[in-house]
Amino acid sequence: MSEALLELQDIRKQYWLRQPLGQRLRGASKPSVAAVDGVTLAIPKGSVFGLVGESGSGKSTLAQIMVRLIKPTSGQLRFRGTDVLGMDSASSRAFRQGVQMVFQDTGSSLNPRKRVGRTVVEALNARGATAAELPRLLDRVGLDVTLAGRFPHELSGGQRQRVGIARALAMAPELLVADEPVSALDVSLQGQIINLLQELNDELGLTIVLISHDLAVVARVCSALAVMSRGQVVEEGAPQQVLRSPRHAYTQSLLAAVPRGLDGRRKADRGAHAGTVTGTTS
Amino acid sequence: MTPLLQIDGLYVAFGARDRWREVVRGVDLRIAPGEVVGLVGESGSGKSLTALSIMRLLPPGARVSSGRITFAGTDLATLSNRAVNARRGSDIGMIFQDPLTALNPAIAVGRQIVDSLRTHQELSRKAAWARAIELLDLVGIHRPAERAHAYAHELSGGMRQRVMTALAVCNDPKLLIADEPTTALDVTVQAQVIAMLDRIRRELGIAVLFISHNLDLVAGIVDRVSVMYAGRVVESGEVEDVFDTPRHPYTRQLLRCIPRLDGRTGPMPTIPGLPPRLGTELSGCSFASRCQVAQERCRLEMPPMRRKGGHLSVCWEAPT
Numbered sequence: 001m002s003e004a005l006l007e008l009q010d011i012r013k014q015y016w017l018r019q020p021l022g023q024r025l026r027g028a029s030k031p032s033v034a035a036v037d038g039v040t041l042a043i044p045k046g047s048v049f050g051l052v053g054e055s056g057s058g059k060s061t062l063a064q065i066m067v068r069l070i071k072p073t074s075g076q077l078r079f080r081g082t083d084v085l086g087m088d089s090a091s092s093r094a095f096r097q098g099v100q101m102v103f104q105d106t107g108s109s110l111n112p113r114k115r116v117g118r119t120v121v122e123a124l125n126a127r128g129a130t131a132a133e134l135p136r137l138l139d140r141v142g143l144d145v146t147l148a149g150r151f152p153h154e155l156s157g158g159q160r161q162r163v164g165i166a167r168a169l170a171m172a173p174e175l176l177v178a179d180e181p182v183s184a185l186d187v188s189l190q191g192q193i194i195n196l197l198q199e200l201n202d203e204l205g206l207t208i209v210l211i212s213h214d215l216a217v218v219a220r221v222c223s224a225l226a227v228m229s230r231g232q233v234v235e236e237g238a239p240q241q242v243l244r245s246p247r248h249a250y251t252q253s254l255l256a257a258v259p260r261g262l263d264g265r266r267k268a269d270r271g272a273h274a275g276t277v278t279g280t281t282s
Numbered sequence: 283m284t285p286l287l288q289i290d291g292l293y294v295a296f297g298a299r300d301r302w303r304e305v306v307r308g309v310d311l312r313i314a315p316g317e318v319v320g321l322v323g324e325s326g327s328g329k330s331l332t333a334l335s336i337m338r339l340l341p342p343g344a345r346v347s348s349g350r351i352t353f354a355g356t357d358l359a360t361l362s363n364r365a366v367n368a369r370r371g372s373d374i375g376m377i378f379q380d381p382l383t384a385l386n387p388a389i390a391v392g393r394q395i396v397d398s399l400r401t402h403q404e405l406s407r408k409a410a411w412a413r414a415i416e417l418l419d420l421v422g423i424h425r426p427a428e429r430a431h432a433y434a435h436e437l438s439g440g441m442r443q444r445v446m447t448a449l450a451v452c453n454d455p456k457l458l459i460a461d462e463p464t465t466a467l468d469v470t471v472q473a474q475v476i477a478m479l480d481r482i483r484r485e486l487g488i489a490v491l492f493i494s495h496n497l498d499l500v501a502g503i504v505d506r507v508s509v510m511y512a513g514r515v516v517e518s519g520e521v522e523d524v525f526d527t528p529r530h531p532y533t534r535q536l537l538r539c540i541p542r543l544d545g546r547t548g549p550m551p552t553i554p555g556l557p558p559r560l561g562t563e564l565s566g567c568s569f570a571s572r573c574q575v576a577q578e579r580c581r582l583e584m585p586p587m588r589r590k591g592g593h594l595s596v597c598w599e600a601p602t
Contacts, residue, residue, distance in 0.1 A: 191550035216541035261498035
């Protein structure tokens with residue numbers, strides 16, 4: 001495998017829970033949950049890396065750790081081989097430029113009172129570039145330049161997500177962490193955004209971490225896949241291999257639960273009421 | 283069989299004074315007793331507004347501008363608010379997408395079922411509580427007697443949706459409207475809730491109107507399906523016909539777009555363009571600008587409804 005752009009080593013993120021006063025006085029150990037519980041991953045340079053899991057599995061927490069929006073309790077994070085967590089502010093700045101994020105909810109991740117062009121230009125300025133680059137950038141993400149003067153609420157969900165991507169690209173990043181970028185979009189538009197991400201990977205060599213609960217979307221585009229459950233990576237490998245022969249029980253239940261349309265119905269009819277679907281989580 | 287629910291030419295408009303914009307334009311729908319019908323469409327297609335019209339729960343600013351909704355022989359528009367209220371939760375039950383906002387956060391879930399039972403039936407407090415626990419057991423909640431005392435926020439998303447179902451079916455409705463009941467749930471939980479819904483409606487013999495944007499999910503449980511686009515039903519028929527031999531280009535293209543675990547890689551199929559903005563007046567077919575087989579006529583003239591047995595399609599191209 002090619003060299004790793006981002007390496008996570010034994011990353012843990014622990015949250016402390018509130019404790020009743022009585023217990024605290026008795027000196028009981030503080031209760032905690034580990035949202036991310038010892039994750040070791042290497043994101044190969046130039047790859048589209050898929051991260052799959054259900055809500056509460058820790059995948060979004062891990063995404064925020066990757067871009068340093070939150071600090072892990074322990075573990076190491078290396079970007080291009082350099083330790084990131086102990087960086088001074090100057091190198092932190094370079095890191096933040098190199099690693100950008102795209103969010104799920106464009107309704108809350110874009111400033112509703114700024115025209116979207118302005119939002120993207122601010123990002124350009126932060127890198128030291130000028131607004132002259134705006135048309136090229138909007139064109140790159142498939143947005144008409146005339147839309148730059150619109151406010152977020154005047155755009156459709158798909159267009160807003162393109163703005164979010166343009167804002168991230170304005171920093172000329174090497175790594176893009178996309179946290180559920182299409183789960184708020186309609187099926188007919190999901191493909192457009194996923195294809196855009198794939199093009200960016202092909203043409204700019206941008207490394208992408210694609211986080212989703214939708215196994216089918218991730219499997220389609222990524223070159224490597226990790227499945228998370230309860231804060232841990234339970235399965236990792238090439239997508240086709242993971243889908244064909246999932247080893248972990250959780251991955252199997254995840255695969256079994258994907259609705260399969262008429263195929264699933266016919267299979268169920270043939271199986272002549274072989275019982276109801278049961279999963280492992282509730 | 284006489285339909286349990288019959289919707290004819292339903293129009294719903296948003297607006298005020300003399301500026302009304304139609305967002306549901308001429309929806310026809312029939313549900314026979316005990317039948318499961320799917321209403322599928324993307325956001326803004328008008329599927330939820332259609333469902334809300336049945337319950338007369340349209341949001342402020344929206345109104346039914348024409349059309350008829352008949353339930354068990356009664357025209358719902360002629361009923362007083364009081365009479366409609368008596369039907370909500372008794373003849374017609376409804377499950378919403380987000381159970382956390384649909385359930386009362388300040389009242390224990392068992393008590394909410396008791397309240398609904400006692401509103402519509404002559405039951406003692408004790409008998410109603412016993413029935414509530416039975417219902418919670420029916421929807422697959424473990425230790426129902428304990429969970430009945432829980433508040434909505436203490437339950438998981440799947441559990442809340444089970445409670446919603448118990449609440450919706452507690453007065454033996456003839457029709458259950460499920461509006462995106464599993465959209466907020468994880469896939470493994472979704473599969474469990476769908477299996478539960480399917481079992482309940484079989485056991486109780488309830489007709490279901492199942493609303494969803496997820497075609498693959500709908501295909502697993504419904505008998506018939508109607509596909510909506512920009513406020514209109516563009517295709518409807520037996521679920522097998524619609525999925526195996528879709529006749530409307532929108533249905534065909536949408537089916538191709540669904541990400542599936544089929545081992546394919548490379549670019550995902552998409553439908554180019556965007557749906558028309560809500561309430562836009564169009565002379566021709568509303569899908570024409572995104573359609574792969576559209577001709578000149580499609581942009582100018584509204585296509586007719588074409589029928590092949592029970593399989594309807596509103597398209598110039600669809601063969602009869």
